[in-house]
Amino acid sequence: MAILCSEATCKAAGTFTTNQIKSAPVILSQRHMSKGRAQAIVVNAGCANACVGEQGLADAVEMAKLTAEKLDISLDKVLAASTGVIGVPLPMDKIRAGIPKIKPTNEGGHDFCRAIMTTDTRPKEIAVQVDSKEGKFTVGGVAKGAGMIHPNMATILCFIATDALVSADLLPAALHTAVDGSFNMISIDGDTSPSDCTFLLANGLAANEPIDFDNGEAFQEALNAVCTHLAKSIARDGEGATKLIEVTVEGAEDEVWARQAARAVASSPLVKAAIHGNDPNWGRIVAALGRSGARVREERLDVYLNEVCVMKQGSPSLFNKADMISALGNTDNVFIKLCLNLGDGRATGWGCDLSEGYVRINSAYTT
């Protein structure tokens, strides 16, 4: 368990799972965030508090209430998140005993990050300091997630905090932009969790020149950098993963189709398994593109694997297969580029390889 809290009330924005089955803390956080402000977030790992009937919301409310009492703030300024097994009630005895023991400190970011891990093997954290013409401010974030990852307008658990002074209108818009280009472009297994959420709290204590739509560029850039770093960290640490796969699509009819195509390739089990085996079986990349929905004209299509052209204008390109196998074996970053040569649409997505380890982790998760 962990609590993230701010010295002052924050402007708050969030993105939440699009799964119709929502965990109780997601429902609670959406309600409490409706006023666009918050001061603390309480999180537990190990139990998702989802699919447990009415008990779920009662437990989420109690968890938030205990946090509000501890911090001496009002209940509706507390957000909540839970991650873990679905269909099991929160162990409220542990929650009641645990919350009073938590001691918030200014140096607790790393501990917070570790507290929310489940099947993650590495913590995911980053902070960037910005010195812009609007003044100095910091944007920091932590995230967790290694399975049930295929976000759609939301993601995993991600907590971002900033001391920047940002307008209440810009905050959610900036978060959506950043999440769309980062968390919404990763996939580990095609499953979208009922617990997915991203929180952004901004307390304004940097006292910079107020940031709004007309001067939000540096803030957006910092937020994008934080979200992209965390999203890539999650993809790289996918359950059982040994490699990060980056898929760039260029020349699609438009950006929407470019995104769709990049995600289809990055999440194809056959592409992921081939990459795991250092197998340059690029036909699977093309097959995944072909079913993505994006318009493709085979005779215009160029495909690159780790910067080596494997298909040119729809025909196989000659490449040294032995060299490619050895190059794939010597890197944990695999780059796939698809040039559709149809328009200006461009997008990048991230995934990971599919290993026996993924199956092992997930075939006995609750037993």
Add this chain to the structure above:
Amino acid sequence: MAILCSEATCKAAGTFTTNQIKSAPVILSQRHMSKGRAQAIVVNAGCANACVGEQGLADAVEMAKLTAEKLDISLDKVLAASTGVIGVPLPMDKIRAGIPKIKPTNEGGHDFCRAIMTTDTRPKEIAVQVDSKEGKFTVGGVAKGAGMIHPNMATILCFIATDALVSADLLPAALHTAVDGSFNMISIDGDTSPSDCTFLLANGLAANEPIDFDNGEAFQEALNAVCTHLAKSIARDGEGATKLIEVTVEGAEDEVWARQAARAVASSPLVKAAIHGNDPNWGRIVAALGRSGARVREERLDVYLNEVCVMKQGSPSLFNKADMISALGNTDNVFIKLCLNLGDGRATGWGCDLSEGYVRINSAYTT
């Protein structure tokens, strides 16, 4: 390699992959089938003849032409299909040497079925004899497929032949109905192959009372039985699979959403991995349903695993977990039922468990 041929010209219908990248034999077969008739199909396994540029169609035409010459029929009555690695040209030397050696016999169905296998571990074949008020006839079929299976309006390679006398209008309609309820409801890995196709040839030699829309019930039933048997055989023989998973959705808003929901659950990697580990982690079933797009009201949802209720009206049901784990371990047929209690939509889909074997088979397919 194998050739399927009929003594007489057949009425012919087919369904083909919706992948925008189509193999050359798919393009050839679609052209030759445009007149609704055919007499032979030539098939090879090991090379898909896809993504090889203009050479692909030239090779497919030559393969069909050699078959037409051998059988002394016109080229446009020959259909073709290929399955195997994408991006590698057909080994035409072997094809040219092989076709003359093939000797069609009336008893060759099983050999045909074995000839088209790739990573399949078991042949998939069935024939049903029908004694209806329209007379006696037979419907037989064979299929192959164990990976890159997520058909959409088409499937894997499937060849169905019948001696029934059926109208040219009913034939494609009956095939679409049968394929929609069978092959289009299975998924092994979410990847749709550029080579998918289903062929139905009807030569009319049973000399039954002509079958059309008004008296097509017995024929449709036989065709459904053949397709459902073959589709379930494919799902059960999925790469690395040890169990068949059958997902039935009831009470959805309509049939379209019921189908979507059944397929989402049957193809969820997390559900598949849990089943592999005999882990009754039903929360993953509910999570997959929730992201399927079908409308769900959590408080109305009932979920059954192997006929044991695990969730009732949105809350966990008490069940004996040890008994369930042992029951899952003792069967290779797992039944999942989801009652949405919203309407009359109903559908059944099939998949298989996700094992380390799937990853092993697919991580070194070409290396």
